Amino acid sequence: MSETIDSLLHEERRFPPSSDFTATSVATPALYEDAGKDRLAFWADQARELLEWSTPFTETLDWNNPPFARWFADGRLNVAYNCLDRHVLAGNGDRVAIHWEGEPGDSRSITYAELTREVMKAANALEALGIRRGDRVAIYLPMIPEAVIAMLAVARLGAIHSVVFGGFSAESLRSRIEDADAKLVITADGGWRKGKVFPLKNAVDSAIASQTDGTSTVEHVLVVRRGENDVDWTEGRDLWWHDVVDSAPDEHEAEPFEAENPLFILYTSGTTGKPKGILHTSGGYLTQCAYTHKNVFDLHPETDVFWCTADVGWVTGHSYVVYGPLANGATQLIYEGTPDTPHPGRWWELIEKYGVTILYTAPTAIRAFMKTGREYPQKFDLSSLRVLGSVGEPINPEAWIWYRDIIGGGRTPVVDTWWQTETGAIMVSALPGITSAKPGSAQVPLPGISVDVLDESGNRVGNGNGGLLVVTEPWPSMLRGIWGDPERFIETYWEKFDFEGSPNRRMYLAGDGARLDSDGDVWILGRVDDVMNVSGHRLSTMEIESALVSHPIVAEAAVVGASDDTTGQAVVAFVILRAKQAEAQTAAEAEALLKAQVAEQIGAIARPRRIFIVTELPKTRSGKIMRRLLRDVAEGREVGDTTTLADTQVMNVITDKLR
Numbered sequence: 303m304s305e306t307i308d309s310l311l312h313e314e315r316r317f318p319p320s321s322d323f324t325a326t327s328v329a330t331p332a333l334y335e336d337a338g339k340d341r342l343a344f345w346a347d348q349a350r351e352l353l354e355w356s357t358p359f360t361e362t363l364d365w366n367n368p369p370f371a372r373w374f375a376d377g378r379l380n381v382a383y384n385c386l387d388r389h390v391l392a393g394n395g396d397r398v399a400i401h402w403e404g405e406p407g408d409s410r411s412i413t414y415a416e417l418t419r420e421v422m423k424a425a426n427a428l429e430a431l432g433i434r435r436g437d438r439v440a441i442y443l444p445m446i447p448e449a450v451i452a453m454l455a456v457a458r459l460g461a462i463h464s465v466v467f468g469g470f471s472a473e474s475l476r477s478r479i480e481d482a483d484a485k486l487v488i489t490a491d492g493g494w495r496k497g498k499v500f501p502l503k504n505a506v507d508s509a510i511a512s513q514t515d516g517t518s519t520v521e522h523v524l525v526v527r528r529g530e531n532d533v534d535w536t537e538g539r540d541l542w543w544h545d546v547v548d549s550a551p552d553e554h555e556a557e558p559f560e561a562e563n564p565l566f567i568l569y570t571s572g573t574t575g576k577p578k579g580i581l582h583t584s585g586g587y588l589t590q591c592a593y594t595h596k597n598v599f600d601l602h603p604e605t606d607v608f609w610c611t612a613d614v615g616w617v618t619g620h621s622y623v624v625y626g627p628l629a630n631g632a633t634q635l636i637y638e639g640t641p642d643t644p645h646p647g648r649w650w651e652l653i654e655k656y657g658v659t660i661l662y663t664a665p666t667a668i669r670a671f672m673k674t675g676r677e678y679p680q681k682f683d684l685s686s687l688r689v690l691g692s693v694g695e696p697i698n699p700e701a702w703i704w705y706r707d708i709i710g711g712g713r714t715p716v717v718d719t720w721w722q723t724e725t726g727a728i729m730v731s732a733l734p735g736i737t738s739a740k741p742g743s744a745q746v747p748l749p750g751i752s753v754d755v756l757d758e759s760g761n762r763v764g765n766g767n768g769g770l771l772v773v774t775e776p777w778p779s780m781l782r783g784i785w786g787d788p789e790r791f792i793e794t795y796w797e798k799f800d801f802e803g804s805p806n807r808r809m810y811l812a813g814d815g816a817r818l819d820s821d822g823d824v825w826i827l828g829r830v831d832d833v834m835n836v837s838g839h840r841l842s843t844m845e846i847e848s849a850l851v852s853h854p855i856v857a858e859a860a861v862v863g864a865s866d867d868t869t870g871q872a873v874v875a876f877v878i879l880r881a882k883q884a885e886a887q888t889a890a891e892a893e894a895l896l897k898a899q900v901a902e903q904i905g906a907i908a909r910p911r912r913i914f915i916v917t918e919l920p921k922t923r924s925g926k927i928m929r930r931l932l933r934d935v936a937e938g939r940e941v942g943d944t945t946t947l948a949d950t951q952v953m954n955v956i957t958d959k960l961r
């Protein structure tokens with residue numbers, strides 16, 4: 303951590319906006335002024351300007367029962383109507399909503415009028431399957447237009463989607479279906495990745511078959527044909543999308559729901575073994591998605607082509623593939639596959655082909671492209687690009703500069719956007735056209751957002767110091783809870799800074815360390831809890847440890863996130879085998895077996911880069927594993943201070959064995 307801080311402190315480069323950019327920029331300094339004058343009035347204006355309400359709200363925020371916020375609570379709207387019908391009614395039905403490109407090179411361009419009809423049909427089909435307001439629908443799909451259509455169809459009915467990333471295992475899908483009591487699962491036979499079809503339907507079959515009490519709440523499985531791979535079929539339960547959706551009527555009236563009607567649950571890793579179902583609702587969430595998408599990316603919907611490379615299985619895909627861009631009537635690109643298939647210049651080829659003007663991606667991808675070399679992007683015409691965004695993990699200044707120079711031709715603003723599954727939308731970011739950019743810093747809270755950095759006792763650290771990042775005031779797209787677990791919601795985010803005697807002075811603990819520089823700009827330093835960030839994806843050390851110890855050969859396991867040049871962090875595990883097993887296999891065999899175990903229990907993204915088979919783990923006298931020391935070993939450093947260990951020799955035993 304101290305190395306990171308040192309290198310950040312030496313970053314002196316500044317990139318003020320060009321006068322050309324500022325001349326036409328969407329965001330203006332008036333945003334900061336208005337929000338500064340009256341924060342709630344500012345949000346009310348945004349909600350009225352950016353969305354269409356069937357019943358206008360009269361109350362902006364109800365914070366009488368913190369941390370349970372209600373935004374625009376007496377207003378009513380339909381989220382899907384706001385993303386679709388109203389654009390068609392405003393005369394923009396012929397505008398392309400989605401340019402979709404499949405990995406094998408097939409493509410579809412879908413206008414707002416067509417997308418609206420597709421969603422109406424899907425909504426009718428889901429209604430015929432018994433889906434009603436409040437029901438939970440699990441979506442386990444590749445990056446195909448049906449993923450967006452399915453999410454919006456669920457939203458249109460006032461039901462709740464729970465999108466599960468297609469790279470998660472059957473076991474992860476099982477626990478998510480079960481936690482939310484999903485009634486319907488929407489999946490595909492398979493999708494394309496790295497030149498091959500990966501199956502999905504089979505994982506749904508095993509997830510449903512392995513529900514803990516032997517019964518399942520899932521009544522139907524709706525299957526999109528994409529991979530053309532063979533699938534098993536359960537008559538009566540399984541239905542093809544093309545059978546039920548294609549024949550459904552293409553008129554569907556969108557019923558307005560209250561602003562606090564739940565929109566989705568999205569599971570994310572926390573500090574325990576069990577992922578948390580983060581709950582988001584409608585009006586506030588959509589307001590902040592639309593507001594941030596418009597101002598942070600300088601969106602001109604008539605001319606821009608926006609591309610957010612995230613999968614809809616993550617929050618970035620929810621807010622900046624589905625809800626933000628569609629609420630704003632933007633044209634966007636969606637790409638199914640991996641960046642290097644069939645060649646390492648695929649992304650740049652797509653930018654040239656579709657004239658992408660705004661690109662939003664993760665530092666991991668940028669660092670991987672830096673490794674493959676600038677000759678690939680340089681083969682293509684990237685001159686359409688005018689804004690670049692980064693999200694998911696700290697972007698090191700070197701990657702920031704490369705992104706701006708090589709992808710952005712040295713002209714484009716780069717916005718580093720800090721936010722989380724829990725925050726729902728962007729919270730801290732430069733605004734292009736206004737902010738003078740600092741490579742490596744997420745910079746300033748957006749107009750309407752208040753953040754601070756506190757020390758352990760809740761004192762403000764002030765400029766020039768580091769501490770814990772908090773959000774000091776409620777915001778429209780804030781999570782409304784953890785599905786089925788209000789206590790965990792309070793404990794995790796709101797208890798640490800609950801200032802006694804003033805119940806409405808609760809602050810949201812983000813779980814990130816941050817530093818304020820001498821200008822008061824925010825530099826995110828990474829997680830302060832047992833959450834790792836691998837390629838911009840959140841993984842919990844505890845979750846991987848429990849996947850490891852659930853294998854019969856494992857006695858004990860400890861997992862750390864070791865820093866990695868490309869992926870930010872990488873999963874490294876230390877495992878003690880059960881005595882008999884230790885003799886029965888070589889360390890290499892055990893390592894291979896356990897890597898497969900993690901991939902099977904959680905998903906390939908969680909597969910450890912290295913598993914060290916050891917005979918001891920470093921513990922304090924109270925039995926807590928000292929991960930700091932294991933991180934030293936994993937990163938090949940001299941082992942740090944061991945004086946608080948119960949057995950001070952234990953690190954010698956470990957390092958001798960690994961030498």
Ligand code: PRX
Binds near residue numbers: 840
């Ligand atoms: O540690 C922060 C990091 O990603 C975490 C949130 O992960 P997730 O909920 O999966 O959402 C990722 C996409 C919004 C944060 O707690 N993070 C996210 N954006 C940044 C970041 N770290 C540094 N800089 C960022 N711009």
